[in-house]
Amino acid sequence: MQLHELSVREIASGVRGRKFSALEVFEDCLGRSAACEGKVSALITTTADAGRQRARRIDERIARGEDPGPLAGVPVILKDNICTRGVRTTAGSRILGDWAPPYDATVWALLQDAGAVLLGKSNMDEFAMGNTCGTSAFGPTANPWDVARVPGGSSGGSAAAVAAGYVPFALGSDTGGSIRQPASYCGICGLKPTYGMVSRYGLIAYGSSLDQIGPFTRNVGDMALVMGLLARQDPKDSTSTCGTRGECFAELQDDLKGRRVALVRDFRDFTLDPGISEAMKKTIAALERAGAEMMEVSLPTVGRYAVACYYAIAASEAHTNLARFDGVRYGYTVNSSAGMKDMFQEVRSHGFGSEVKSRIIAGTCLTEPVRSEQYYVAATRVRTLIAREFAEAFENADCILQPVTPSLAPKIGEVDDDAMKGYESDLYTLPVNMAGLPGYSFRAGTDADSGLPVGLQLVGPRWSDGRLLSAGLALEKILGAPVIAGGGN
Amino acid sequence: MKLDSDEVRAIAMEGRLSLTDAELQGAVRYINNFLEMVDRFKELDLKDVEPFAFAESVECPLREDVVGVFRDRDEILAARPATGPFFSVPRIMEE
Amino acid sequence: MSDKAEKSKNLTFTPVIGIEIHIQLRTKSKIFCTCSADYTNDEPNSHICPVCMGLPGSLPVLNRAVVEQGMLAGLALNCSIVSPTLFFRKSYYYPDLPKGFQITQSDLPIAAGGWLDISDDAGNPKRVRINRLHLEEDVGKLHHSASDGRLEGAESSWVDYNRSGLPLAEIVSEPDISSAREAVEYVTTLRRRVRYSGASDVDLEKGMMRFDANVSMKCSDGRWGRKVEVKNMNSFHALERAIEFEIRRQTKLLEDGGEVLQETRHWNDAKEITRASRVKEFYRKFIVEPDLPPMVVSPEWVESVRETLPEMPEKKAERYVNLGLTPVDAAVLSDSLDVAEYFEACVAAGANPLRAGNWTRTEVLRVLGERRIGAKDLPVRPEALAKLIGLIDDGRLSTTLGKTIFEAMLQGLSFEDAMKKSGAVEGGVGADALAKVVRRVLEANADVVGEIRPDTRGKKIKFLQGLVMRETKGQARADEVVAAIEAALNSK
Structure with missing residues (x-):
């Protein structure tokens, strides 16, 4: 087995036990990424030199008898909306230009403390707005299982890189499915943690009340290991409220005896690709085999209003989050003698792509004083109903099993990016962010026709992340762990 | 409620965005789909529903009033061509 | 139109x-x-x-x-x-x-x-x-x-x-x-x-x-x-x-x-x-x-913050008027908290409120303005000013000498050193010392003493009193000086 095929745990223990060096791991991963990048294009920036230097330093520390930490020498890729000091961070947009943040996101600081080594920054939909990686200013990323298809989005680059074996884990961000959907398309594990579990400090915001950073891995054990390091209350993020709840990742239980797993009654009649229906059946059987009890819950408000509510909230928050990009302090700018307003307009009109512009317009529109009560404020009230409905459902059920998307990864260029049609396909992912819940996306099987991976997700009440991963472990033992994709080779 | 292209252009200006004709067409379609979707809220009686602010009853944490200096100030300034210690913008006439 | x-x-x-x-x-x-x-x-x-x-x-x-x-x-x-x-x-x-x-x-x-x-x-x-x-x-x-x-x-x-x-x-x-x-x-x-x-x-x-x-x-x-x-x-x-x-x-x-x-x-x-x-x-x-x-x-938390809130200026001004100050003086003294607190400390240390008010309003505020400092940074602490005012009130210091001592304290001298430097002695002039000075003044001004008639007595004594006061650097009380002069004249 080659080094890049190893898990997070295997690499860290190998490096710490001097079975191989951090530099060897890094070079092998770099080689793997170089072999695939031509077709996959998962990365916006590759940090080969800085990574090598850091890997060497880790090897030196080990030679001196020090312990660089539980991620000693483990290469990682970060979604390009996570700030990395001195390393260009673009959020998939032209508007940030060559901006290199003067500070590290808290998650990156935590990973560095644990000994991880940065291999690169991954491609993403511009400002995380999209679900194909197609809105990136740096061009599309391909799905490593079939390079004619999309990897999903917005964290498509991170998902594709982990699936293709560039690195054993990567970080993404999930505002309305941006971790779970690409994890599903790429056949790996992706966790959108409970809102407040992971610090958002240093994450370039899209919808601040929805955004959450989470990992991609190729097995559930690695997921728990990485989450155990990231789940820390951060004094720099006032919405980081996890306290000591990170302990839930310390030990997973694969016994599901007595656990009540629910299907959503209101989603029953929706059309699914046959491969996904098949995976649902197999997974239900596996859950029952592991001791779980199947049941049904009803989420009528979620079914009818969650998508509308999500887009209203996300756009309203996004247009304020993106107001800072005016060319004055950092990023792309123009020399305008025409005046302030023209300069702002020129910078923003050239700097942002059309999807981002549309969402800024939507957010501006919904929050205008004349419309705010009817749309923005109404949406915040609907959100209360949605959160309440989930809370009631979880009085009876321990978690919900549902698809991530109704269909498999579409072909690049064949995505109907005409707004709302695509939006209905977000129904399985968006509501989870509305209520601040954890959602775990895992590989449940393979589509017989296309050979594409099929992902499903488990959704639980707030702070049940550890229990979701426990169920994930039980399923992984029965269904098998993800394998590395061809990556176009 | 439907918006015409002039209204959408005006809203775009509020967001300091000028649109090409193609972008404008796309934005008009997008925003009208969007509004049609959020118009669903009218079906609900929301009068007594509190706006959702945060996922659970968290209180805003408070930090102590202690001065800390950001050491990499120069890196913030370096993001712009040198104009002394200032950031420069096109001349604004004082109101 | x-x-x-x-x-x-x-x-x-x-x-x-x-x-x-x-x-x-x-x-x-x-x-x-x-x-x-x-x-x-x-x-x-x-x-x-x-x-x-x-x-x-x-x-x-x-x-x-x-x-x-x-x-x-x-x-x-x-x-x-x-x-x-x-x-x-x-x-x-x-x-x-x-x-x-x-x-x-x-x-x-x-x-x-x-x-x-x-x-x-x-x-x-x-x-x-x-x-x-x-x-x-x-x-x-x-x-x-x-x-x-x-x-x-x-x-x-x-x-x-x-x-x-x-x-x-x-x-x-x-x-x-x-x-x-x-x-x-x-x-x-x-x-x-x-x-x-x-x-x-x-x-x-x-x-x-x-x-x-x-x-x-x-x-x-x-x-x-x-x-x-x-x-x-x-x-x-x-x-x-x-x-x-x-x-x-x-x-x-x-x-x-x-x-x-x-x-x-x-x-x-x-x-x-x-x-x-x-x-x-x-x-x-x-x-x-x-x-x-x-x-x-x-x-x-709200209550603990409320407790740190000082008495408000209007309340203070009202209190000052009750102490006998004019509304204008009361308003001036209560305008800023440090000055009001200075004034109140002065009164608390025993100074007559009217005198303390006068001194604060004129001398203290003048210096604060000149030096652009707060009352807390004034070298003359309110307790020292109260002592000074007390001595003047008792007639043991003339107002002029009081101001000299005040100035000396402003230069950083302690109350005692300022007194010494100005030639003043704490506790004023004793009866014996005063009698001595009176004798000396009467001797040196025998011509004046000789001119005392019933109709000029008051005027002449006043003149002699001024001389004695000057000799004692204003530290003797005016009434005591008059009494001592009367006693000396009567014993002749």
């Missing part, structure tokens, strides 16, 4: 004024980051960080002291403290606003429903209601001159973000004010109380207090004119002049049958006029600030 204008001639117009005041709260660090809040004289952009520069990915963390100072100011303005409250994002585009929105409490303020008592133009008591006090962040500062300092022909404006993120309280009055004079009394009273509370230094020269005024005119026929917002006043004088200007402008417009436009106008301090803002007033859009959960202050 049009009919409309003709008809307007017989109407009268009453100004209706509301005032919005921004004050900078006194903290060490900024409201949402740890950058220093004290930037006076520092290099532009020297107190900046990812948070107050609005760098992508940065998040605000609220400073406890801002909440506390906000409560303190609110309580000083008779407001109730509200909890929980929220922060909002107020969106507009301007280069001094790094995030493209300002974080502000706006309509869900920490303090609401206050009031201040002033007097109206006829001298009758009047209450101005305060709608709210809310917390928010300040914006950066724009400089419009060219890099070489020239104003004309500059192609750029310059932004300094040192001020970005300083903690502000915005205090919004109800439209209860009817004249420029009332407005000035309102802001003066407010400033005094806020300074008393310690919530802000409200130093106008340092821009720690800024004013906007909403001015409209109520017509005697019951109609209301539209509201005009006048911005950009940084001194009491500017506030007064701007309101006066606006009242004149609107009255004239209405009298001529015209209409007042609802608009924002800027006060031009140099030209002393208001001018319609060239920039159309921005759309102000609000959404909940998702990065800051609701702010909760416990009743216990």
Whole structure:
């Protein structure tokens, strides 16, 4: 087995036990990424030199008898909306230009403390707005299982890189499915943690009340290991409220005896690709085999209003989050003698792509004083109903099993990016962010026709992340762990 | 409620965005789909529903009033061509 | 003249004024980051960080002291403290606003429903209601001159973000004010109380207090004119002049049958006029600030803050009048807390309140003004002044010598050293010593003594008394001196 095929745990223990060096791991991963990048294009920036230097330093520390930490020498890729000091961070947009943040996101600081080594920054939909990686200013990323298809989005680059074996884990961000959907398309594990579990400090915001950073891995054990390091209350993020709840990742239980797993009654009649229906059946059987009890819950408000509510909230928050990009302090700018307003307009009109512009317009529109009560404020009230409905459902059920998307990864260029049609396909992912819940996306099987991976997700009440991963472990033992994709080779 | 292209252009200006004709067409379609979707809220009686602010009853944490200096100030300034210690913008006439 | 204008001639117009005041709260660090809040004289952009520069990915963390100072100011303005409250994002585009929105409490303020008592133009008591006090962040500062300092022909404006993120309280009055004079009394009273509370230094020269005024005119026929917002006043004088200007402008417009436009106008301090803002007033859009959960202050916290609030100036002045001071002196002494406390310490140390008031109002305030220091930094401590006043009161020191000793203490001498240096002896002149001096004076002025007749006795004794007082450097009590002279004359 080659080094890049190893898990997070295997690499860290190998490096710490001097079975191989951090530099060897890094070079092998770099080689793997170089072999695939031509077709996959998962990365916006590759940090080969800085990574090598850091890997060497880790090897030196080990030679001196020090312990660089539980991620000693483990290469990682970060979604390009996570700030990395001195390393260009673009959020998939032209508007940030060559901006290199003067500070590290808290998650990156935590990973560095644990000994991880940065291999690169991954491609993403511009400002995380999209679900194909197609809105990136740096061009599309391909799905490593079939390079004619999309990897999903917005964290498509991170998902594709982990699936293709560039690195054993990567970080993404999930505002309305941006971790779970690409994890599903790429056949790996992706966790959108409970809102407040992971610090958002240093994450370039899209919808601040929805955004959450989470990992991609190729097995559930690695997921728990990485989450155990990231789940820390951060004094720099006032919405980081996890306290000591990170302990839930310390030990997973694969016994599901007595656990009540629910299907959503209101989603029953929706059309699914046959491969996904098949995976649902197999997974239900596996859950029952592991001791779980199947049941049904009803989420009528979620079914009818969650998508509308999500887009209203996300756009309203996004247009304020993106107001800072005016060319004055950092990023792309123009020399305008025409005046302030023209300069702002020129910078923003050239700097942002059309999807981002549309969402800024939507957010501006919904929050205008004349419309705010009817749309923005109404949406915040609907959100209360949605959160309440989930809370009631979880009085009876321990978690919900549902698809991530109704269909498999579409072909690049064949995505109907005409707004709302695509939006209905977000129904399985968006509501989870509305209520601040954890959602775990895992590989449940393979589509017989296309050979594409099929992902499903488990959704639980707030702070049940550890229990979701426990169920994930039980399923992984029965269904098998993800394998590395061809990556176009 | 439907918006015409002039209204959408005006809203775009509020967001300091000028649109090409193609972008404008796309934005008009997008925003009208969007509004049609959020118009669903009218079906609900929301009068007594509190706006959702945060996922659970968290209180805003408070930090102590202690001065800390950001050491990499120069890196913030370096993001712009040198104009002394200032950031420069096109001349604004004082109101 | 049009009919409309003709008809307007017989109407009268009453100004209706509301005032919005921004004050900078006194903290060490900024409201949402740890950058220093004290930037006076520092290099532009020297107190900046990812948070107050609005760098992508940065998040605000609220400073406890801002909440506390906000409560303190609110309580000083008779407001109730509200909890929980929220922060909002107020969106507009301007280069001094790094995030493209300002974080502000706006309509869900920490303090609401206050009031201040002033007097109206006829001298009758009047209450101005305060709608709210809310917390928010300040914006950066724009400089419009060219890099070489020239104003004309500059192609750029310059932004300094040192001020970005300083903690502000915005205090919004109800439209209860009817004249420029009332407005000035309102802001003066407010400033005094806020300074008393310690919530802000409200130093106008340092821009720690800024004013906007909403001015409209109520017509005697019951109609209301539209509201005009006048911005950009940084001194009491500017506030007064701007309101006066606006009242004149609107009255004239209405009298001529015209209409007042609802608009924002800027006060031009140099030209002393208001001018319609060239920039159309921005759309102000609000959404909940998702990065800051609701702010909760416990009743216990509110009470502990209330306990730190000192007695307010009006109460003090009232007390001083009861001590026998004139209302004017009482107002002067209670104008700032450190002076009031100095005066009170002086009285507490045994000084006669009238004398202590006099000394504080004249000597102490003069020195504070000259040296530009607070009463706490005055070398003459109130206890020493009380002693000095006591000696003068007892007639053991002349006022002149008292002032000399006061001056010596100002130079840093202790009370004892100052006494010695001025040749004074604590405890004054003893009876024996006095008798000796009297004898010497009588001998040296035998001619005067010889001229004493019943009708000139009083005058001559007074003359001799002056000589004795001079000899004893004013340390002998006048009545004792007279008694000693009488005794010496009688024993002849």
